[in-house]
Amino acid sequence: MVRARGPRGVGERLAAGQDGRAALGSALDARGVIPAVPGTAFPSRLHDERVAALLGLWLAAAFLTCFATGLYSHFAQHPLDVGLLSMPAGPGWLYRLTQGIHVAAGIVAVPLLLAKLWTVYPLLHVFPPVRSVAHLVERLALVPLVAGSIFQLGTGLANIARWYPWEFSFPSAHYWTAWMVIGGLVVHIGAKWTTTRRALGKDARQSPEPSGTGLSRRGFLTTVGLGAGAVTLLTVGQTLRPLKEIALLAPRAPDIGPQGLPVNRTASGAGVLASARDPGYALVVEGRVGRPLRLSLDDLRALPQHEAEIAITCVEGWSAGARWGGVRLRDVLALADAPQDAEVVVRSLQQRGSYRSSRVNVPHAQHPDTLLALRVNGETLALDHGFPCRLISPNRPGVQQTKWVERLEVV
Amino acid sequence: MSRQAQLGADEVGGLRFWICAVVGLGLVGFGLGGLLTADLLGSASSWAIFFFGGLLVHDLVFAPLVVGASAALLFVTGRRVRPVVQATAIVVGVVTLVSLPVVLGEGRLAGNPSLLPHDYGRNLALVVGAFVVVGVIAGVRAKRRPAAPDSRPSARNHGW
Numbered sequence: 357m358v359r360a361r362g363p364r365g366v367g368e369r370l371a372a373g374q375d376g377r378a379a380l381g382s383a384l385d386a387r388g389v390i391p392a393v394p395g396t397a398f399p400s401r402l403h404d405e406r407v408a409a410l411l412g413l414w415l416a417a418a419f420l421t422c423f424a425t426g427l428y429s430h431f432a433q434h435p436l437d438v439g440l441l442s443m444p445a446g447p448g449w450l451y452r453l454t455q456g457i458h459v460a461a462g463i464v465a466v467p468l469l470l471a472k473l474w475t476v477y478p479l480l481h482v483f484p485p486v487r488s489v490a491h492l493v494e495r496l497a498l499v500p501l502v503a504g505s506i507f508q509l510g511t512g513l514a515n516i517a518r519w520y521p522w523e524f525s526f527p528s529a530h531y532w533t534a535w536m537v538i539g540g541l542v543v544h545i546g547a548k549w550t551t552t553r554r555a556l557g558k559d560a561r562q563s564p565e566p567s568g569t570g571l572s573r574r575g576f577l578t579t580v581g582l583g584a585g586a587v588t589l590l591t592v593g594q595t596l597r598p599l600k601e602i603a604l605l606a607p608r609a610p611d612i613g614p615q616g617l618p619v620n621r622t623a624s625g626a627g628v629l630a631s632a633r634d635p636g637y638a639l640v641v642e643g644r645v646g647r648p649l650r651l652s653l654d655d656l657r658a659l660p661q662h663e664a665e666i667a668i669t670c671v672e673g674w675s676a677g678a679r680w681g682g683v684r685l686r687d688v689l690a691l692a693d694a695p696q697d698a699e700v701v702v703r704s705l706q707q708r709g710s711y712r713s714s715r716v717n718v719p720h721a722q723h724p725d726t727l728l729a730l731r732v733n734g735e736t737l738a739l740d741h742g743f744p745c746r747l748i749s750p751n752r753p754g755v756q757q758t759k760w761v762e763r764l765e766v767v
Numbered sequence: 768m769s770r771q772a773q774l775g776a777d778e779v780g781g782l783r784f785w786i787c788a789v790v791g792l793g794l795v796g797f798g799l800g801g802l803l804t805a806d807l808l809g810s811a812s813s814w815a816i817f818f819f820g821g822l823l824v825h826d827l828v829f830a831p832l833v834v835g836a837s838a839a840l841l842f843v844t845g846r847r848v849r850p851v852v853q854a855t856a857i858v859v860g861v862v863t864l865v866s867l868p869v870v871l872g873e874g875r876l877a878g879n880p881s882l883l884p885h886d887y888g889r890n891l892a893l894v895v896g897a898f899v900v901v902g903v904i905a906g907v908r909a910k911r912r913p914a915a916p917d918s919r920p921s922a923r924n925h926g927w
Contacts, residue, residue, distance in 0.1 A: 399841075400837065466865050467857075467861040471857075473825065473830065474830065474833060477830050478775075480826060482775055488779065488780065490778075490788075491778075494779045497788070497791060499822070500795045500798075502822055504818070506825055507817055507818045507821050510817070513868050514868045517868035517869045517871075517873070519868050522816075524810035524813045525805075529814050532799075532802040533814075534798070535795070535797050536802075539791045539795035539797070542794060543792060543795075544791075545787060546791065547779045547788075549783055549784075570840075570841075570853050571850045571854060575850055575854065579854040579858060580857070583857055583860075583862065584861075586861070586862055586898075587862060590894060591865075604887075605866040605869055605890055607868075607869050607874070608881065608883075608884070612880065612884040614881075618881035619879055620882075622878050622879050625876070625878070740879075
């Protein structure tokens with residue numbers, strides 16, 4: 357873009373060495389309005405392609421991290437059961453790590469996205485708005501990219517704070533919108549490849565700091581990094597226990613809740629206050645079994661007991677480890693004479709809600725740490741943790757650790 | 768050509784761009800198709816309100832406010848403290864924005880004290896206060912420093 361005229365806008369006046377105040381004032385005087393042309397209306401030297409390229413690179417890394425960990429979580433809950441895409445029962449820390457990273461990367465992406473959008477904001481007002489068919493395609497693809505990014509981060513932040521001011525299903529919208537964002541990102545990478553390579557190259561790195569006042573380019577990026585670091589340190593303690601004391605803005609504390617463990621769905625919220633305390637409670641085992649069972653709480657307590665260290669790991673990014681005690685699921689399946697390749701649908705006393713049942717695949721069903729837990733940290737389960745009996749299994753999203761288990765359907 | 772004229776000045780096109788465009792728009796279509804056929808339970812309109820609403824609020828309200836605030840900053844800050852004021856404003860703004868959902872506390876539920884267990888308004892005030900204190904100290908130090916060399920190319924030519 358060639359502009360063969362004197363320094364008329366704020367940016368050019370600043371570049372020509374004027375003080376910011378004078379530059380803005382005289383630009384307004386000269387033209388009456390702030391002109392909507394890059395480099396003139398936006399006085400800051402930070403509207404710079406190297407700043408944009410570096411922020412873009414970091415943001416792409418954060419988004420691709422969110423996408424990969426998000427897909428993992430999605431397929432953990434909606435298994436395809438194809439080779440590697442089946443959820444393994446170990447290592448036990450895997451989902452805790454991927455989902456903690458998912459939420460932390462999303463939070464880090466907030467300052468990166470805002471800084472990136474601010475840096476390139478002058479381009480929203482570029483004139484002419486469309487220069488070619490390719491330019492039109494590039495700009496149209498910014499709609500899913502930018503709107504989708506704002507949507508994913510905004511609704512994601514609200515979701516981890518359990519705030520739902522909308523009517524759509526969050527998991528479904530978050531999953532499908534992610535594909536739109538990644539699609540928009542692919543187009544954007546194609547459009548900005550050349551520019552980004554130049555901006556990250558040696559010449560650009562060695563080019564002098566443009567004149568002007570206020571934050572330098574390096575100072576701006578450092579500040580954005582500080583902001584990203586601050587929001588991470590203030591929240592990540594909800595899953596990284598050593599940092600829990602400084603997690604002042606985290607939606608959860610890993611040790612606050614009944615029996616020192618957080619709860620998503622309470623017994624009262626699930627409507628099981630009466631049924632869970634019913635003295636006639638019995639666990640039913642049925643389906644593809646040689647011997648259907650009906651086990652009272654005393655029957656369950658009389659079976660061999662085992663203990664396992666397993667972290668409750670929520671899709672919302674918090675996790676909390678505990679020592680669970682109870683009966684191995686595979687022992688109950690053996691007692692019922694279920695085949696070795698049996699999967700199990702675990703049903704709750706809960707009558708309504710998307711998470712009132714879950715499916716346990718073969719690796720999880722046969723894992724020695726997969727328990728029908730009756731105790732946590734040596735105490736009888738609290739009602740809110742699933743009394744009388746809950747499923748607990750390594751490397752599974754928390755919503756699948758079904759509470760108030762009433763029925764095992766072997767399939 | 769000035770540096771700022773470069774921002775977005777490259778022509779778009781070429782084989783690489785068109786391959787990316789076809790693949791990327793395919794993925795966008797896959798996502799949109801999934802949304803329209805998924806179990807959104809008749810709430811596609813609610814999705815659209817938040818999807819386009821977020822974009823419009825950013826581009827038409829949030830971004831102009833930030834641009835205006837940055838311009839206003841030019842009038843109220845001296846040259847030497849300006850970077851410190853900008854950095855403090857950015858960090859405080861980011862922390863405030865990210866903590867908005869927990870500070871508003873709309874997700875609180877009676878009977879579940881493990882949800883949003885902290886006093887987030889107080890915590891945010893503490894964090895913001897700490898950053899402001901650091902900013903003020905840095906600002907005072909910047910002001911006392913002898914006049915900073917002008918950051919024009921001739922004076923600072925060591926690049927990034």
